[in-house]
Amino acid sequence: MPFFSYDNRRIYYEEHGKGHPVIFCHGNTSSSRMFSLLMPLYEKDLHCILIDFLGCGRSDRTALFPSDIWVDEARQVVCLVQHLELDEVSLIGTSGGAWVVMNAAMMMKGRVSSIIADSFDGRTLNSSFSSNLTKERESAMKDEDARGFYEWCLGPDWQDIVQKDTKALIECADRGDSLFVSPPSALDCPVLLTGSVEDLMCRSDMKEEYGEMKKMMGKASIHMFPHGGHPSTLSNAEEFSVIARDFIMENVRLN
Numbered sequence: 001m002p003f004f005s006y007d008n009r010r011i012y013y014e015e016h017g018k019g020h021p022v023i024f025c026h027g028n029t030s031s032s033r034m035f036s037l038l039m040p041l042y043e044k045d046l047h048c049i050l051i052d053f054l055g056c057g058r059s060d061r062t063a064l065f066p067s068d069i070w071v072d073e074a075r076q077v078v079c080l081v082q083h084l085e086l087d088e089v090s091l092i093g094t095s096g097g098a099w100v101v102m103n104a105a106m107m108m109k110g111r112v113s114s115i116i117a118d119s120f121d122g123r124t125l126n127s128s129f130s131s132n133l134t135k136e137r138e139s140a141m142k143d144e145d146a147r148g149f150y151e152w153c154l155g156p157d158w159q160d161i162v163q164k165d166t167k168a169l170i171e172c173a174d175r176g177d178s179l180f181v182s183p184p185s186a187l188d189c190p191v192l193l194t195g196s197v198e199d200l201m202c203r204s205d206m207k208e209e210y211g212e213m214k215k216m217m218g219k220a221s222i223h224m225f226p227h228g229g230h231p232s233t234l235s236n237a238e239e240f241s242v243i244a245r246d247f248i249m250e251n252v253r254l255n
Contacts, residue, residue: 046245119201185217
């Protein structure tokens with residue numbers, strides 16, 4: 001299995017298809033496996049690269065997740081791009097991975113041709129984030145389907161990973177840490193913000209928040225799916241893949 005080194009630990013990645021490289025970034029308490037089932041929708045046209053962030057899936061474990069987890073994971077993406085010696089890359093991130101791809105793009109100005117940030121809360125975490133997350137995670141730990149998903153994505157030590165992730169996110173929210181290394185206005189590549197109107201795991205005013213973000217960014221667009229759960233990458237898989245491929249390839253040609 002392919003790995004690269006980050007902070008003296010091994011991070012797992014895998015590659016599918018050929019063409020313009022696109023790195024898929026999973027959300028919290030997940031792994032690259034959430035994207036593996038979607039590869040038939042993308043690999044005919046794109047060089048798809050999946051990553052298990054440190055502490056998740058088949059990557060090495062860590063004693064804790066930092067409160068700036070989405071900044072640290074962005075550094076992991078940068079390290080992967082360097083490892084693969086990619087001159088140009090596009091990024092797709094869903095849920096927590098949306099913050100990751102935005103931060104990674106800011107860290108790699110001039111090398112990212114486009115990013116798609118899917119199903120996330122935007123510039124800030126909502127005021128009820130910590131309490132909602134605690135309730136959601138407690139409920140998930142008791143739900144047979146959720147437990148099965150965690151184990152499938154993360155491995156047999158999934159409970160420990162979920163607990164560490166919950167602690168890190170609550171620290172981030174309670175401290176009011178910045179979610180970005182720079183303001184979103186610093187992004188110099190085209191950005192597509194996506195989500196589902198019916199997504200109950202994101203802020204209720206997601207569409208309005210996306211609109212405010214679009215005003216800040218010179219090359220941003222929005223696509224909201226009328227139906228589907230969290231994230232829209234999965235709940236609207238086929239339609240999402242068509243929109244994503246068209247957006248990515250359009251901006252490869254422009255660059």
